[in-house]
Amino acid sequence: MSPKSLDTSHGLTVRKDLKTHGLVPPNVESHEIQSLRVLKALESKKSPIEKYLYLSHLRNHHTHLFYRLLSQNLRNFTPLIYTPVVGEACQRWSEIYQQAEGLYISYSDRGSIAAVLGNWPERDVEITVVTDGSRILGLGDLGINGMGIPVGKLALYSGCAGIDPAKTLPLTLDLGTNNKALLADPLYMGSRMNRVSEEEEAEFLDELMVALTTVWPGIVIQFEDFKNPFPALERYQPKYAFFNDDIQGTGAVILAGVINALRKTGIPIKDQRAVFMGAGSAGVGVAKQIVEYFIQAGQLSEEDAKRCFWFVDTKGLITSNRGDKLAAHKVYFARHDNESQQFKGLGEVLDYVKPTMLMGLSTIYGVFTPAILKKMATFNSQPIVFPLSNPSNKSECTLEEAMLHTNCQAIVASGSPFPDYVSNGKIYASNQGNNMYVFPGIGLAAILLKVSTITSSMIYASATSLATSLTPEELAEGRLYPAIERIRDVSVVVARGVAREAQRCGADATEMWWLREVSDEELEAWIRSKMYDPFVAGVGEVVGRKSKL
Ligand SMILES: NC(=O)c1ccc[n+]([C@@H]2O[C@H](COP(=O)([O-])OP(=O)(O)OC[C@H]3O[C@@H](n4cnc5c(N)ncnc54)[C@H](O)[C@@H]3O)[C@@H](O)[C@H]2O)c1
């Protein structure tokens, strides 16, 4: 018997139908009573990982109840089901494993990937999040332990944008791992081999993409936490409803925060100077979105927009003649103008550039030292400082440190959540620039409009839509992002913006041409009507609709 049919909210009719009468304790329970029990149980768990496991169990066994509670407790639940706790869950995935979740496909499955996909019990899949576990948050190669990421991101899709949980597929590719500790760990549940080569992985991914779209035509595919995600984005973006969240989602969500931060400082776009610590998928993705904004909103040429950026990686300032062979994705932003000065440290780069904004996507905890933060405060009355590495213990600095060392002048957004900072009775709101503000809306629009591709202009539209989604009160409080409690509404705004751009550029399905004619309000209402609502799904069960679970 499926545990899902043992829900205590089922009325007598449903219990008789499902032959669970007598198997479930007699009382038919309201959502409130069920919630009370869950919240009490959650409180009794001592460690974050115990809370994570309890919530995972709840999601798998009482799906609607989990999503009802998530929607009512977003601020408290998201750190438990996503960053930072998901980071620890991934590091310990093989040790804490309790139940099957998601689908694993191994390198040895090549040639028959479609057959493995066929084992997935749900027939109708609309969206998948895929990882190869090679760069999980800022935690490095975690092999198949990375499954926590697709599971967590898809829970956010359902919780934040009403994607039916039954139509989501968390997918982890078991292509080996170069993590020696995992290879030596008897509990590690992935293939005990080194990672396959880039060429072998590329061939495997080609088969995967064909298999996914053959088994579920039109499926939306999000790649997540790949060590080098650029080649796959280039290869699959034009052909499939595909996007990479670390490059594109991050780019969009941080651009939205930057738009609102620039509104606060009032410094014109042409005078912006941005230093990026970390030149990986996220750093380059963010800078490219901001370049687009500088071109469109600041009327800069691409060359002038690009010149507003300086990147620092492990070898120092990225310049075109540094002497090492730059990875392809770094070439675009390599500086040409200061080739004689090969700065090594972040401090030297700051002294030279005197930036208006400092972005951290380096995975290095504490690299925004008090001295670095103080420098930012001497260059600017309102320095923009975004420590974005995840989880919290990889963040370049905390909100508290940023405020403490800039005399509370910094405008801050972080990747993982930090508590609000209070000084002299004044509250400085914590801004979490997390991708969950955009990817659920992008996915929702892509599913509903059955898009053929997800264009870069659709990603850009998600950023500008998010930037405009703040209420006047939120703007007055100095926030860069909307309150997380409103995330379902925000996802609708983002989805509408993405949908409008899909319609403009012709990526939407032609048979829904009438949607192009409706007003924005009507489009939003239509989007809303298509969203999974755990309260409606739950009520259906209580009043006697046979549970499809
Ligand atoms: N919205 C968000 O909050 C968000 C979204 C995506 C990624 N991230 C975070 O951003 C971080 C980076 O992700 P990524 O995909 O770009 O990873 P990546 O591995 O592609 O890039 C990391 C970059 O940091 C650089 N780096 C590493 N050590 C350094 C050092 N000591 N000094 C200077 N540079 C150093 C590397 O050279 C590389 O360029 C991760 O922690 C990830 O969790 C946050």
Ligand SMILES: O=C(O)C[C@H](O)C(=O)O
């Ligand atoms: O913002 C997120 O969702 C996390 C991000 O994708 C990351 O890799 O850190």
Ligand SMILES: [Mg+2]
């Ligand atoms: Mg990621």
